[in-house]
Amino acid sequence: MITKDAYQFLAETPPFSSLEEQSLRKLSREMQLEYHPRGACILRQDGPVAEHLSIILSGAVKIFTRTNEGEELLVDYRSGGECFGLLSFLCGAVSMNTVIAAENTCCYLIKRETIHDLIRKDAGFSAACLLPLLKKLVEMTYHEIRDRTLLYGGGDKLLFTNVLGDLATRKVVTASEEVSIREAARIMADHRISSLVLVDTDGLPSGMVTDRDLRNKVVSRGRDVTARVGDIMSATLIKAEAGDYCFEALIKMIRYNIHHLLVTDKGALKGILTNHDLMMLQGVSPLTIAAEIENQDTIDGLAPVAKKIGTITTILIREGARAGTITRIITEINDRLLKKVLEITEARVGKPPLDYCWIVYGSEGRKEQTFRTDQDNAIVYDDPEEKSNKDVERYFSEFSHLMKDSLTRCGFPPCPADYMASNPRWRRPFSAWKKLFSNWINTPTPEALLNALTLFDFRSLHGDTLLAEKLRAFLGRELKDKSLFLAHMAGHAVKNRPPLDFFGRIRCEKKGSRQGTLDIKVNGLAPIIDAVRLSALETKVYSTSTLERLRELKDRDCTIGKFAPELEQAFEFLLSLRLRHQFQQIEERVEPDNFINPSCLGSLEQTMLKESFKLILAVQDAILNKYGSLMVL
Numbered sequence: 019m020i021t022k023d024a025y026q027f028l029a030e031t032p033p034f035s036s037l038e039e040q041s042l043r044k045l046s047r048e049m050q051l052e053y054h055p056r057g058a059c060i061l062r063q064d065g066p067v068a069e070h071l072s073i074i075l076s077g078a079v080k081i082f083t084r085t086n087e088g089e090e091l092l093v094d095y096r097s098g099g100e101c102f103g104l105l106s107f108l109c110g111a112v113s114m115n116t117v118i119a120a121e122n123t124c125c126y127l128i129k130r131e132t133i134h135d136l137i138r139k140d141a142g143f144s145a146a147c148l149l150p151l152l153k154k155l156v157e158m159t160y161h162e163i164r165d166r167t168l169l170y171g172g173g174d175k176l177l178f179t180n181v182l183g184d185l186a187t188r189k190v191v192t193a194s195e196e197v198s199i200r201e202a203a204r205i206m207a208d209h210r211i212s213s214l215v216l217v218d219t220d221g222l223p224s225g226m227v228t229d230r231d232l233r234n235k236v237v238s239r240g241r242d243v244t245a246r247v248g249d250i251m252s253a254t255l256i257k258a259e260a261g262d263y264c265f266e267a268l269i270k271m272i273r274y275n276i277h278h279l280l281v282t283d284k285g286a287l288k289g290i291l292t293n294h295d296l297m298m299l300q301g302v303s304p305l306t307i308a309a310e311i312e313n314q315d316t317i318d319g320l321a322p323v324a325k326k327i328g329t330i331t332t333i334l335i336r337e338g339a340r341a342g343t344i345t346r347i348i349t350e351i352n353d354r355l356l357k358k359v360l361e362i363t364e365a366r367v368g369k370p371p372l373d374y375c376w377i378v379y380g381s382e383g384r385k386e387q388t389f390r391t392d393q394d395n396a397i398v399y400d401d402p403e404e405k406s407n408k409d410v411e412r413y414f415s416e417f418s419h420l421m422k423d424s425l426t427r428c429g430f431p432p433c434p435a436d437y438m439a440s441n442p443r444w445r446r447p448f449s450a451w452k453k454l455f456s457n458w459i460n461t462p463t464p465e466a467l468l469n470a471l472t473l474f475d476f477r478s479l480h481g482d483t484l485l486a487e488k489l490r491a492f493l494g495r496e497l498k499d500k501s502l503f504l505a506h507m508a509g510h511a512v513k514n515r516p517p518l519d520f521f522g523r524i525r526c527e528k529k530g531s532r533q534g535t536l537d538i539k540v541n542g543l544a545p546i547i548d549a550v551r552l553s554a555l556e557t558k559v560y561s562t563s564t565l566e567r568l569r570e571l572k573d574r575d576c577t578i579g580k581f582a583p584e585l586e587q588a589f590e591f592l593l594s595l596r597l598r599h600q601f602q603q604i605e606e607r608v609e610p611d612n613f614i615n616p617s618c619l620g621s622l623e624q625t626m627l628k629e630s631f632k633l634i635l636a637v638q639d640a641i642l643n644k645y646g647s648l649m650v651l
Contacts, residue, residue, distance in 0.1 A: 021047055024046040029042055036142045037140065048128070049126045049128055052124070053124050054125065061103065061106060062113060063084050063113055065113050066113065067113055068103035068106040068130065070127035070128055071104055071127070072102050074096060074101070074123060076123065077120070077124060078120040078123060079120055080092060081096065081102065082117075083114070084116070094621055096621050097628070100621055103117075104133070107130045181260065182258055182260050182289075183281065183289070190287055191209045192216065193215075193216055194219075195224055195248030197246075198244050198247060199242075199243045199245055202216075213229070215280065216247065223287060224248070225251035225252055226252050228252070228277070231251070231252065232250075256274050256276055257279070257282050258270060258282070269346060275354075277292060278290060278291070307323060310326075312354070315362065323355075327355070330348070331348055331597075342589075342593065353479060356479060359424050360480045363424060370413060370414075371409060372399045373400045373485065374485070375399075375485040376480040379477070380472060381394070383562050384562050385477075386593070389600045393426075393432055393433050394437050395439050396437075396438075397418060398489060399446075399448070400447065400448060400482075402447060415440075418440040421439065437472055448488070452489070455473075456496055460500070460503070462503045467507065470507070471551070494560070504555065507548075507555070508642075511545070511551075511552050512642055515545075516545065516630075516634045516635055518631050524624070532613055534615050534617065535614060536616065537612050538612050538614050542592040543593060545637075546588065546637075547564050549637050549641060550567050552577065552641065553567075553578045565589060565590070577640055578637050578640065578641075584633055591626055592627075595614055595623070599612075
């Protein structure tokens with residue numbers, strides 16, 4: 019029975035599956051079975067070489083290498099069907115790495131001499147055995163060279179490794195807000211600085227004056243230069259902590275459209291950072307694109323700038339930025355672009371008859387945009403008087419259709435499902451939106467549930483943001499004690515099960531053009547997004563980003579609270595796979611999609627993919643246990 023099982027196992031496991039039947043049967047009779055408890059050291063770096071090639075039947079192992087400084091670095095993580103020990107007895111008299119059982123592990127053992135013999139005599143086995151090892155070693159060497167190059171010359175890499183305290187100007191020049199404008203200008207000229215921090219009578223920062231303020235508020239208006247400088251200062255000071263990474267400063271500068279940022283260390287003023295500092299650190303800068311967007315006043319001018327946003331995405335991926343960081347930066351730039359389009363459209367159509375708020379939802383609402391993002395937007399406006407209702411509708415109809423066309427020209431295709439403000443369903447007065455949300459919650463039909471899943475991730479982008487905040491607060495109140503609606507959402511969240519078979523192996527498409535692939539968005543990211551949204555609505559977490567929601571939920575008593583830290587890592591990993599896959603397709607001039615081939619991933623990534631899917635299953639089981647019989651599947 020053991021021999022039969024071993025034969026079947028080898029016949030399905032590369033590189034042994036390439037062997038002739040006679041060789042397979044001989045191997046299966048000679049193999050031994052060995053058990054390693056979790057934590058057991060199987061091979062030790064610089065210790066004796068492996069006497070056998072180990073093929074993992076069940077369980078998993080971690081492979082480490084120790085640097086000259088004594089630091090242990092994770093090389094790989096291998097599980098069922100994968101081998102270890104080959105590098106050990108092919109490359110010398112001592113073991114190259116340390117191998118430890120990550121969990122209780124069973125391995126089939128094949129003698130070293132038998133493997134040597136097969137490599138010498140069977141060309142097919144030799145190629146199947148050695149080529150993947152050679153490829154992995156070449157990749158490791160290439161990445162080491164590339165990382166060293168980036169360390170010494172890659173600006174964008176430094177953006178994610180340097181902290182603000184190392185980059186910000188050490189000495190900040192300050193002056194009292196009571197000095198004259200002329201005196202402030204003289205201090206700036208003497209110190210050759212473009213900004214001056216002003217302090218109050220207690221010596222605390224109260225504002226800032228820049229060379230731009232002097233041009234726009236003094237020179238161009240013929241203002242009296244003997245007047246108090248505090249009268250022209252920018253009172254809002256945007257700050258960052260010295261321990262923050264430079265990309266955090268980059269995001270703030272884009273978001274608030276500022277060129278100077280105060281850096282504090284535990285509240286004490288440490289330095290000042292300028293956009294020039296960051297642009298000197300980088301090559302192509304998101305700040306440059308943000309500035310180009312601000313300088314445009316026509317859609318024709320914005321369209322070519324919008325095309326450059328994809329370039330920033332590819333640079334960030336090349337330089338190893340985290341997936342969550344990439345989506346945050348791209349969201350900030352896209353938001354800036356969208357706000358500019360809204361301003362241009364308002365100027366063209368005229369002043370709106372009522373206060374309104376432009377909201378976005380879907381991936382845009384969750385701040386999870388990647389390379390290709392279609393339009394998902396709506397308009398909430400103040401309740402009009404009955405007599406002016408037609409005029410209001412006429413204005414917002416023209417406005418939203420112009421927005422649709424303008425965004426299309428800027429590279430944002432229309433939503434195929436028509437979830438756009440140009441559709442009268444998605445531009446309504448505030449009271450109508452409240453009624454619509456209430457109907458969805460109290461009568462959760464399949465269509466209502468689909469609309470809620472899409473719209474409930476909304477966030478405000480432009481206009482009277484108070485309208486969106488009031489609508490969010492209404493949604494929170496309306497959901498109280500609505501267990502039936504939440505059960506319907508729970509049913510949707512558990513319906514999309516990750517593609518794992520009974521043995522924990524990844525299932526892929528078996529035929530057609532997608533054979534051997536899986537949809538990383540549908541099968542991986544969407545189940546996490548749905549589960550996290552459910553818990554956010556349960557606990558009145560008002561953030562819309564999946565990662566932001568997870569950080570808040572980890573401290574809450576909710577369905578997925580205990581899973582939140584692991585889910586955050588899994589979501590980052592799956593999002594990274596999607597971004598890299600789409601990046602590769604764009605490099606190859608292929609239309610980006612979400613279908614990845616797990617067999618093209620490294621063994622560590624394949625293991626992480628399996629573990630991510632197992633985590634999602636555990637989260638879905640927790641949701642099933644909570645909602646039980648109320649759930650509609």
